[in-house]
Amino acid sequence: MPQEFWRWFEKNLDTLNKFEPEMEDVLDSVSEALRAYNPNLAYEISQPSNGVREFVISAEGVIDEFKSVIDLYEARPELNGWEIIAFRPRMPLDYSINFSGLELDPKDLWIYWREEEGNFDLIIYFPHYNEEQGNTFVEAAYILLDMAIGEYYVAAGIRYIDHQKLPENPEENGLFPFKSLPEIFFDYIDRKG
Numbered sequence: 001m002p003q004e005f006w007r008w009f010e011k012n013l014d015t016l017n018k019f020e021p022e023m024e025d026v027l028d029s030v031s032e033a034l035r036a037y038n039p040n041l042a043y044e045i046s047q048p049s050n051g052v053r054e055f056v057i058s059a060e061g062v063i064d065e066f067k068s069v070i071d072l073y074e075a076r077p078e079l080n081g082w083e084i085i086a087f088r089p090r091m092p093l094d095y096s097i098n099f100s101g102l103e104l105d106p107k108d109l110w111i112y113w114r115e116e117e118g119n120f121d122l123i124i125y126f127p128h129y130n131e132e133q134g135n136t137f138v139e140a141a142y143i144l145l146d147m148a149i150g151e152y153y154v155a156a157g158i159r160y161i162d163h164q165k166l167p168e169n170p171e172e173n174g175l176f177p178f179k180s181l182p183e184i185f186f187d188y189i190d191r192k193g
Helices: 002-011 013-017 020-037 063-074 131-149 151-157 178-192
Strands: 042-045 053-058 082-086 097-099 102-104 110-116 119-126 158-165
Touching (some): 020 042, 119 131, 131 158, 151 158
Parallel strands (some): 119 158
Antiparallel strands (some): 097 102, 110 119
């Protein structure tokens, strides 16, 4: 039950508010408490900003787990110094990520998209894409997509995602810079209603 997790959270609030000295132990205990509610969910805790930490509840992009995230979010108590967020939110695309040794900068990536039968389909193009590391590229792409449009919209708003090697002349091939994805996608959402 969501209330049990939040009771645990409130009971351990003092430790959570100053967890840096014992970070690993505290994060393990948060993971254990969240697993007791739903073992398929994940979380992130931010550093404090203006005295407020963010606690992000994630379904790891698995749409079947969205209801659990929403139920937990809706049961959240008011917690002084904490902002509870359902699903990984959008973030600025102004830095690169390193995922399993793969360095990806959004400014080097391109996309092709189409709207078909009311659905949004997407291909992401990487300069150094190769089949041997295909799974790593896919997982890294999901992190970048979460950053670009947010976890909820990646899972619920995109029907099809593919990953390809970037052609030599992306613009001549009708591709768009990855950084244009939020504008393109949310224009699609607005039109769809």
